[in-house]
Amino acid sequence: xxxxxxxxxxxxxxxxxxxxxxxxxxxxxxxxxxxxxxxxxxxxxxxxxxxxxxxxxxxxxxxxxxxxxxxxxxxxxxxxxxxxxxxxxxxxxxxxxxxxxxxxxxxxxxxxxxxxxxxxxxxxxxxxxxxxxxxxxxxxxxxxxxxxxxxxxxxxxxxxxxxxxxxxxxxxxxxxxxxxxxxxxxxxxxxxxxxxxxxxxxxxxxxxxxxxxxxxxxxxxxxxxxxxxxxxxxxxxxxxxxxxxxxxxxxxxxxxxxxxxxxxxxxxxxxxxxxxxxxxxxxxxxxxxxxxxxxxxxxxxxxxxxxxxxxxxxxxxxxxxxxxxxxxxxxxxxxxxxxxxxxxxxxxxxxxxxxxxxxxxxxxxxxxxxxxxxxxxxxxxxxxxxxxxxxxxxxxxxxxxxxxxxxxxxxxxxxxxxxxxxxxxxxxxxxx
Amino acid sequence: xxxxxxxxxxxxxxxxxxxxxxxxxxxxxxxxxxxxxxxxxxxxxxxxxxxxxxxxxxxxxxxxxxxxxxxxxxxxxxxxxxxxxxxxxxxxxxxxxxxxxxxxxxxxxxxxxxxxxxxxxxxxxxxxxxxxxxxxxxxxxxxxxxxxxxxxxxxxxxxxxxxxxxxxxxxxxxxxxxxxxxxxxxxxxxxxxxxxxxxxxxxxxxxxxxxxxxxxxxxxxxxxxxxxxxxxxxxxxxxxxxxxxxxxxxxxxxxxxxxxxxxxxxxxxxxxxxxxxxxxxxxxxxxxxxxxxxxxxxxxxxxxxxxxxxxxxxxxxxxxxxxxxxxxxxxxxxxxxxxxxxxxxxxxxxxxxxxxxxxxxxxxxxxxxxxxxxxxxxxxxxx
Numbered sequence: 001x002x003x004x005x006x007x008x009x010x011x012x013x014x015x016x017x018x019x020x021x022x023x024x025x026x027x028x029x030x031x032x033x034x035x036x037x038x039x040x041x042x043x044x045x046x047x048x049x050x051x052x053x054x055x056x057x058x059x060x061x062x063x064x065x066x067x068x069x070x071x072x073x074x075x076x077x078x079x080x081x082x083x084x085x086x087x088x089x090x091x092x093x094x095x096x097x098x099x100x101x102x103x104x105x106x107x108x109x110x111x112x113x114x115x116x117x118x119x120x121x122x123x124x125x126x127x128x129x130x131x132x133x134x135x136x137x138x139x140x141x142x143x144x145x146x147x148x149x150x151x152x153x154x155x156x157x158x159x160x161x162x163x164x165x166x167x168x169x170x171x172x173x174x175x176x177x178x179x180x181x182x183x184x185x186x187x188x189x190x191x192x193x194x195x196x197x198x199x200x201x202x203x204x205x206x207x208x209x210x211x212x213x214x215x216x217x218x219x220x221x222x223x224x225x226x227x228x229x230x231x232x233x234x235x236x237x238x239x240x241x242x243x244x245x246x247x248x249x250x251x252x253x254x255x256x257x258x259x260x261x262x263x264x265x266x267x268x269x270x271x272x273x274x275x276x277x278x279x280x281x282x283x284x285x286x287x288x289x290x291x292x293x294x295x296x297x298x299x300x301x302x303x304x305x306x307x308x309x310x311x312x313x314x315x316x317x318x319x320x321x322x323x324x325x326x327x328x329x330x331x332x333x334x335x336x337x338x339x340x341x342x343x344x345x346x347x348x349x350x351x352x353x354x355x356x357x358x359x360x361x362x363x364x365x366x367x368x369x370x371x372x373x374x375x376x377x378x379x380x381x382x383x384x385x386x387x388x389x390x391x392x393x394x395x396x397x398x399x400x401x402x403x404x405x406x407x408x409x410x411x412x413x414x415x416x417x418x419x420x421x422x423x424x425x426x427x428x429x430x431x432x
Numbered sequence: 433x434x435x436x437x438x439x440x441x442x443x444x445x446x447x448x449x450x451x452x453x454x455x456x457x458x459x460x461x462x463x464x465x466x467x468x469x470x471x472x473x474x475x476x477x478x479x480x481x482x483x484x485x486x487x488x489x490x491x492x493x494x495x496x497x498x499x500x501x502x503x504x505x506x507x508x509x510x511x512x513x514x515x516x517x518x519x520x521x522x523x524x525x526x527x528x529x530x531x532x533x534x535x536x537x538x539x540x541x542x543x544x545x546x547x548x549x550x551x552x553x554x555x556x557x558x559x560x561x562x563x564x565x566x567x568x569x570x571x572x573x574x575x576x577x578x579x580x581x582x583x584x585x586x587x588x589x590x591x592x593x594x595x596x597x598x599x600x601x602x603x604x605x606x607x608x609x610x611x612x613x614x615x616x617x618x619x620x621x622x623x624x625x626x627x628x629x630x631x632x633x634x635x636x637x638x639x640x641x642x643x644x645x646x647x648x649x650x651x652x653x654x655x656x657x658x659x660x661x662x663x664x665x666x667x668x669x670x671x672x673x674x675x676x677x678x679x680x681x682x683x684x685x686x687x688x689x690x691x692x693x694x695x696x697x698x699x700x701x702x703x704x705x706x707x708x709x710x711x712x713x714x715x716x717x718x719x720x721x722x723x724x725x726x727x728x729x730x731x732x733x734x735x736x737x738x739x740x741x742x743x744x745x746x747x748x749x750x751x752x753x754x755x756x757x758x759x760x761x762x763x764x765x766x767x768x769x770x771x772x773x774x775x776x777x778x779x780x781x782x783x784x785x786x787x788x789x790x791x792x793x794x795x796x797x798x799x800x801x802x803x804x805x806x807x808x809x810x811x812x813x814x815x
Contacts, residue, residue, distance in 0.1 A: 204766075265753075266754075267756060274781070274782070278781070364752065365716050369754050
């Protein structure tokens, strides 16, 4: 069939149209594909208002997390819970999901990568819970962490990079946290270390600065190496309070966020603004919370714990991105901790691991309800759990000499759950 | 009928009159604490003696030149540190000696200020502060308001504590004064008269004021401008001796602070230190922080008795309690010289809007095995 000139013209026009129609979907497909690709992974986004937020696979993500170390009653931190046939994380994950937890923080991985993968996968596949994986950076080495020693540095770095290589492709991994309160070792308060160069300096302030430079440069170096092999997950600097971060600002710019350990009672005070001034990075409250034992009245007080935790979460939400009232640099928190740990007060005496010790281990005036306890000792290390541990469940397989301890959610579990469901940030009161 | 009408008319006039009287009775314009000895309107009893209570003598019927009436209250403060506290004060409580363990507070809603008259026997006597409310315990006061320091003159002068906007619904501690040995090293005799709460509807609430700079923590022993009290002894507190009136080569003025740390480990902590707090012994339980937002640095002068004494930390802020300091800043460790040297804590970027702990230091026995003697002077915040 011959086409009329009109039709020819239409045909030409139609040819352009059909070319466009053929091309547009292709371009659209390429655009969507590239957009999807750019949205994969976990990263920190800096907004125009200088606020920060965490993005996970293209969507903003508030870390609503817990520190996780499910040691059964009667056992201590050396217990290998990863291979527990009861799979405590399955029971815990269900409860966590019901509460609204979307993240756990693990301080250190385990020797058996398959078991680690299993935990990460189970939590993610069954409950959508993601995992921050951490490394102590040799902090608990005896006699001390030799951060000034190249061999020590290489050993730790190798260990961390192995962890990253092993788990970076796990969809449940949210990011990496390097160290915990290791910065205190630079001050000589805990695990003090030195080097020949530091020892030659007589001024203790300069010594401190030298140690901080060594430590934060080392963490920075690891962070850079991680980014090379895993560009899809952020790296956090574990840090006790904001101590030493003026040095981190100088020597540790390659971390993506700060993972702070903060115990300041009902408020974090000026933490968020202060961090912005000192080291402008987003902050994860990587460890915070309250115990539920009133050391003054000598009895469990779940109201006290719930009061502090609710108040702390309000502060976290107030300082998330795009909240005008806050600093906009908070990405969430992992509260300390999911379950009680009965071994902590006297770690060297196995007899005491079977009972929940009520003796306080330290003093903190910010937790003021029981600060009038004898010698102001009011912090009860074995009572920080959002869930308490009870008699083993009947159908649990014996592990480590006993079955899986029953999980008993405390009041804080329900209070925080409600807050996450309806996060109303109003000024916290002074009463429990 | 006419009689009824008259009664009804009379009632018509009387009812509003009665209502007005009742309204007046419900809203008194003043509430007396002390007018004269045994005045029927007096409330509260000056029974809460604090600190070095053995240093105080009270005469509540001093007839020597009262401000009004026949008597005033005379206080004689010997400053002998009978209880080794270095400070003293008296609370007017209801009933006597009730530190909040039983109900006794008055509802003073509607009152907007407390006024009193005071004079010194010589002039120059210093009351560190006066206070309304602030009693804790099982039945705590609903407000805690303070004013001071006050340097008295030898003639009567009226002073006012602004209470506008405060919740005065339960006040058990009607009035209180306190002072220190440092402010009155030779003791002090002073008189107080005509203490009363008043309702002044025009008085506006006092906003939290930003303190002007320089803001002294320590200038000289007797300086009225000193703020914060070195009351927060920490760690091996038994190892510490504080002398706020040392004349061992003060850097400026007549006196400096001499700190003696024995390093004996009296409490087994192996470290010790002192926090300068406001008020004394406030670890964040009392809402009383200063707004020091104008400060950009804290400076002080220090020297060691021998040189080489090591102070782990000098600090401002960081008191954590129900009412926590808004921030903290530190320097240290510092190795002291034998000669005076000035040190600076940089406060730029710090939030100094609420500070209870104005200054602190800490040292440990590991770095001072034989203890340490050191001196501090001219501790102040500057713009």
